[in-house]
Amino acid sequence: MDLKELKLFVHLAKSLHFARTSRELHMAPSSITRMVQKMEAEVGVTLFERDNRTVSLTPAGVKYRQFAIETLEAWQSLARELDSQAETLNGRISIFCSVTASYSFLHELLDQFRARYPFIEIQLHTGDSAQTIERIMDEQEDIGIAVYPDRMPDKLAFRGIKESPLVFIAPAFPCALSTLIDHSEQHPLELAWGELPLVLSETGVARSRVDKWFAMKGVRPNIYAQVAGNEAIVSMVSLGFGVGVVPELVIENSPLSAKIRILKVLPELEPFSIGLTVLKRKLSNPVVKALWDLSQEHVGSAE
Numbered sequence: 197m198d199l200k201e202l203k204l205f206v207h208l209a210k211s212l213h214f215a216r217t218s219r220e221l222h223m224a225p226s227s228i229t230r231m232v233q234k235m236e237a238e239v240g241v242t243l244f245e246r247d248n249r250t251v252s253l254t255p256a257g258v259k260y261r262q263f264a265i266e267t268l269e270a271w272q273s274l275a276r277e278l279d280s281q282a283e284t285l286n287g288r289i290s291i292f293c294s295v296t297a298s299y300s301f302l303h304e305l306l307d308q309f310r311a312r313y314p315f316i317e318i319q320l321h322t323g324d325s326a327q328t329i330e331r332i333m334d335e336q337e338d339i340g341i342a343v344y345p346d347r348m349p350d351k352l353a354f355r356g357i358k359e360s361p362l363v364f365i366a367p368a369f370p371c372a373l374s375t376l377i378d379h380s381e382q383h384p385l386e387l388a389w390g391e392l393p394l395v396l397s398e399t400g401v402a403r404s405r406v407d408k409w410f411a412m413k414g415v416r417p418n419i420y421a422q423v424a425g426n427e428a429i430v431s432m433v434s435l436g437f438g439v440g441v442v443p444e445l446v447i448e449n450s451p452l453s454a455k456i457r458i459l460k461v462l463p464e465l466e467p468f469s470i471g472l473t474v475l476k477r478k479l480s481n482p483v484v485k486a487l488w489d490l491s492q493e494h495v496g497s498a499e
Contacts, residue, residue, distance in 0.1 A: 199271060201231055202264040208232070208244070209261040210336055212251045235260075265335050269481060286315035287483040292332070293341035294325040295427050296446045297470070301357055302341060309490055316483055324424040326400025332473055338484050343401045343443075344469040353479065355491055356471035360445035362402060364459040365429075371436040389413065393420035393438035395429050402426075405465050406441050412463075430456060443468045 208217045208228065218225045236243050243257035253261060272287065293302055298320065306318060321337065328342035333349060344354055366373060373392070389410070394417050397403040410417045420438040423429055429440040430447065434455035445468075447453050472491050478484045 199268065201235055202268055204228065204231055205235060205243070205264050206261065206268065208251075209253055209257065209264075212253075214246075214251065262335075269478075273481065284315050285313050285482060285486060287481075288317040288319065289339065289483050289487060290319040290321065290337045291339055291341075291487075292321045292323065292328055292337040294425065295322050296449050297325065297341040298322050300445065300449050305487075305491060308493075309487055312490065313483075313486055316486070324397075324400070325426070326397060326402075326424070329473065332475060335475070338478060338481070339472060339474045339487060341470065342473045344471065345401055346404065351475055351477075352473050353476045353488075354471055354473045355488070356469050357491070358445065358470050360443040360468045360470060362405060362441060362465040362468055363444050363447070364439055364441055364461050364465075365433050365447065365456045366439045366459050367433060367436045368455050368457045369436070373436060373439065389415045389417065391418060393418055395421045395423065395432045395438040395440040397426070397429065397441075398422045398424050401468065402441055402443070409463075409465060441465070443470070445470070 204217070204221060204223070207221060208214070211217050211220075214225055214228055217223075218228055221228075232244060239256070239260065241256040242254050243260050245252045245254055291302075291306075306320075309316070310318065325341065325343060328337075328340040329345055329349070329352070331337045332340050332342075332352065341357075342354075344356065348354060396406055396417075396419060406417075421432060423432065426442040426446040427450070429442050430450050430452050432438065433440040434452040439459065444458070447456065447458070450456075472488065474484060474488060479488060
């Protein structure tokens with residue numbers, strides 16, 4: 197095996213799509229197939245399960261992916277040490293966050309990072325923030341912006357950037373939901389929770405806290421839709437599909453903020469602590485460490 201083969205394997209293990217890997221690595225599909233077959237012959241086991249529709253890693257493939265990632269990182273670290281004449285930090289860093297995070301506090305951080313380290317390639321991937329911890333643990337990304345979970349894995353480091361209340365939201369305009377919501381401004385809203393349609397996250401910290409909140413109330417929630425991503429929740433609520441729960445930070449940065457309103461409920465949901473997370477061992481990588489250290493300066497300036 198060589199470094200090219202290991203890089204190909206890591207990419208394919210991440211994409212699980214031969215055509216996509218072929219396109220992004222500018223290689224013929226037949227060449228990728230031959231290299232995978234060569235690696236499997238060398239280790240004597242099957243690394244990928246594949247049929248006409250799907251590709252997945254075998255248990256041996258998962259172990260081989262870890263080996264490949266660690267080997268490539270070790271080589272990159274050695275290359276930097278040997279290149280004692282190099283004065284400019286370079287390399288690649290992969291970042292995962294929600295759409296909201298990408299244009300809120302991450303925007304300024306990346307602007308500073310790019311100015312300080314212009315030769316580092318930044319790969320930014322966006323999606324549901326509930327996936328961040330899993331993607332970092334699976335080493336699909338180098339660093340991510342996540343909500344501090346109820347249980348933080350020991351392998352991860354976390355640096356808080358901002359706290360955001362977790363709030364219930366409803367449409368701002370009169371609709372069918374209005375008849376189920378008490379508009380009194382003198383007392384906390386008492387809602388007909390058993391009847392009220394809800395739009396909630398499929399998974400993640402927000403969903404677990406909402407589930408606990410309803411359990412404490414002794415109410416079985418009427419879930420209209422379960423979606424991935426806070427932005428999708430705001431969109432559906434703004435259209436009158438139901439009441440949702442999102443971090444207030446999402447509303448502050450949403451183009452739909454004028455079309456929704458925050459409901460006052462008691463007790464209030466526990467706020468989110470949002471920050472950067474990374475595998476502790478990856479902080480030995482100078483590129484990852486550079487962004488991690490800069491984030492500390494960013495937090496200090498934000499305070």
